[in-house]
Amino acid sequence: MAFIVHCYDLLIKNGTVADPANGVSKKMDIGIYASRIADVFEPGTLPGKICAAEVIDANGMCVVPGLVDGHTHVLPGLRFSYPIKELWKRGITACIDMGSQTSASFNRSRHLIDEAPCVINACLGLSSMSETQGEIPRYTILDREVDKEKIKELFEIHNDVLVGIKVFIGHNDSPTAELTHAVMKKAREVCDYVGCRMFVHVANPDVKLPELIGYFNAGDNFTHTYNKGNILNEKGEVYPEAWEAKKRGVLFDSARGSRNWSAEVARTAFAQGFTPDVITDDLTALSNDPQTSRLTVHMSECMAMGMKFEDVLYHATNVPASYMKGVQVGVKRSLPANITILELQKGPHDFIDAFGEHYEGDTFIVPRSTIIGGKVMFNEIKTDY
Numbered sequence: 470m471a472f473i474v475h476c477y478d479l480l481i482k483n484g485t486v487a488d489p490a491n492g493v494s495k496k497m498d499i500g501i502y503a504s505r506i507a508d509v510f511e512p513g514t515l516p517g518k519i520c521a522a523e524v525i526d527a528n529g530m531c532v533v534p535g536l537v538d539g540h541t542h543v544l545p546g547l548r549f550s551y552p553i554k555e556l557w558k559r560g561i562t563a564c565i566d567m568g569s570q571t572s573a574s575f576n577r578s579r580h581l582i583d584e585a586p587c588v589i590n591a592c593l594g595l596s597s598m599s600e601t602q603g604e605i606p607r608y609t610i611l612d613r614e615v616d617k618e619k620i621k622e623l624f625e626i627h628n629d630v631l632v633g634i635k636v637f638i639g640h641n642d643s644p645t646a647e648l649t650h651a652v653m654k655k656a657r658e659v660c661d662y663v664g665c666r667m668f669v670h671v672a673n674p675d676v677k678l679p680e681l682i683g684y685f686n687a688g689d690n691f692t693h694t695y696n697k698g699n700i701l702n703e704k705g706e707v708y709p710e711a712w713e714a715k716k717r718g719v720l721f722d723s724a725r726g727s728r729n730w731s732a733e734v735a736r737t738a739f740a741q742g743f744t745p746d747v748i749t750d751d752l753t754a755l756s757n758d759p760q761t762s763r764l765t766v767h768m769s770e771c772m773a774m775g776m777k778f779e780d781v782l783y784h785a786t787n788v789p790a791s792y793m794k795g796v797q798v799g800v801k802r803s804l805p806a807n808i809t810i811l812e813l814q815k816g817p818h819d820f821i822d823a824f825g826e827h828y829e830g831d832t833f834i835v836p837r838s839t840i841i842g843g844k845v846m847f848n849e850i851k852t853d854y
Contacts, residue, residue: 473517478502479843480519483512484527484810488534488800489783499532501806504842509800523845525838526852527810533782534798535562535807535841538764539789540692540724540749544569544578544591549755553585557846559752559763560809560836562587563796565789567668567692567751568594568635572619575627582630587807587841588795591627592635592668593620595656608643608652617659624663629794633665633690638681639672640698649676653684666690666792668722672729673698679710687718688792693729694721694738694745697824701734707743715746720788725767726751727758732774732822739774748785760821765811765834770820773830778813810838810850 477500486497486509500508500521508515538561542550546569556564564587570578571594582589596614598607607614624631636656643649653669660667668690674681678700685691691714694700700711700721715721723730723745738744748771749764756762768781790796797804811834818833839847 475500475508475515475517475519477507477521478523479806479840479845480521480524481527481532481808481810481840482524484530484532486532486800487779487782489779490787491799491801493800494779497532497800499800499808501840501843504806506800506802506804506806509802524852524854525810525845525848525850527838527850529812530837530850531811531813532800533809533811534786534800535809535839536560536764537562537786537789537793537796537798538564538749538752539747539793540565540567540722541752542566542569543589543752544581546570546574546578547753549753551752551754551757553581553589556587557839557841558836560765560811560839562807562809562839562841563790563793564589565632565793566591568592570594571597572616572623573597575623579627579630586844586846588793590630590632590793590795592633593623593631595634595636595652595659607637608648611651611655615655615659617662620659621663624665631665632792632794633668634660634663636667636669638669639674641672642670644675646675649674649681653681657684660689668692671699672696678708682710682714682719685714685719688720690720690722690747692722692724693726693751694723695731695735696729697731697734699734700738700743705737707738707741711743715743720746722747722749723767723771724749724751725762725770726753726823727756727761728823730767730770730823732820732826732828735774736828739776744776744780745771745784747788748781749789761823765836769818769830769832769834772832773820773828778832806840806843808840809836811835812837
C-alpha cells in the first residue's frame with residue numbers, strides 16, 4: 470500500500486472553525502498551499518500522514534474567516550491615521566479607509582493601497598476640506614469644496630478600490646439644520662452622479678432622523694448608529710423611520726470609535742431588536758485602546774449587548790465584504806487563505822462606553838494569529854509540531 474503524505478505549506482490544526490455564511494461550526498484542520506486553502510477536514514478523516522512546513526496548533530481557539538473592517542482610517546490625511554502594518558495585530562485581513570483621502574489627494578496616495586499585503590478599499594471624503602484637521606471648517610464654501618467632475622474622474626480611474634463617498638454631518642460638523650440639509654443634498658447629488666454608495670458619519674445632528682433618513686438609498690451606510698441623538702426618539706424608541714430604512718436596504722453601521730458608542734443607546738436599541746447590519750470599529754491611532762476601538766473588543770461589546778458570536782462574526786466579515794471589491798470571505802477549499810484565529814475568553818469582563826459608562830459582558834475576544842494570502846502576518850500561538 471502506498472505511503473500517503475499531505476504536506477502543506479501551512480497547517481492550522483485542532484481549532485474550531487466558525488464560518489457562519491457556510492454554516493460551519495466544528496473542530497476542523499485547514500491545509501494551505503501558497504495563497505489558497507487546499508483542504509478543510511475533520512481531524513483524523515484525511516488518509517495518510519499530515520504535515521506542513523509551518524504548523525499552528527489552534528486548540529481551544531476559534532478559526533474564522535479573516536476579519537473585514539468596514540470602517541478604518543489607515544491612509545494619510547488625518548493626523549491620527551492607524552498604521553497599515555499594525556492591522557494584523559487586530560486580526561484584520563481587509564478594510565475600507567473611510568474618507569481619510571479626498572479628490573484633492575487620492576491619486577498621490579493610491580500606491581499605499583497597491584503596496585499593502587491585504588485588500589484595502591477606500592471612500593473619498595465629500596469635501597476637499599476633510600483633510601485640514603479642523604483648522605479650516607468644512608462646508609463653509611460647499612459648492613467649491615465639492616468637485617463632482619473630479620470625484621467622478623477618480624472613480625473611473627480607481628474603480629477597483631473606490632466604493633463610496635464619506636459625508637460628515639452632526640452638531641460639530643454641520644451646525645444648523647439648514648447646513649445639514651445642504652450637505653446631504655449635495656452628497657446625494659454627487660453619489661447619484663458617480664453611481665456609488667453614500668457613507669454618512671452621523672453624530673447628534675441638528676436634523677432628526679425622520680427628516681434625515683430620506684436622503685439614504687438602499688446600500689447606503691448610516692455610520693455611528695449607537696451614538697447619542699441618532700436613532701432613538703424622545704420616548705427611547707427606535708424611530709419607525711429607521712426600521713423602514715433598514716427594511717429598504719439602508720445599512721446601519723455600529724462604527725464604535727472612541728466617541729461614538731453609547732451603551733445606553735445600544736442596550737435600548739438591541740433590546741428592541743435593532744442590531745447593527747455592519748460591525749466596525751472606526752479604527753484610528755486615537756482610539757487604539759483595549760477598551761475602545763479595536764474590532765475584536767467591539768465584537769465583544771456587541772455580544773455583551775445580546776448578540777451571538779456567529780452573528781457578530783457574520784456582520785464583521787461577510788456583510789462589509791459584500792460591498793467591497795476584491796474580497797472573498799470564507800474558510801473553504803479554493804478560497805484565499807485569509808484567516809484569523811481568535812481566543813474567546815470566558816468570564817466577566819468590564820467594558821466602558823464612549824461616555825464613561827461601565828457595563829459587563831461574559832466574553833472577551835482576543836486575536837491570536839492572522840494569516841493573509843497564506844502568509845502568517847501575526848502569531849502569538851507557540852506550536853511544537
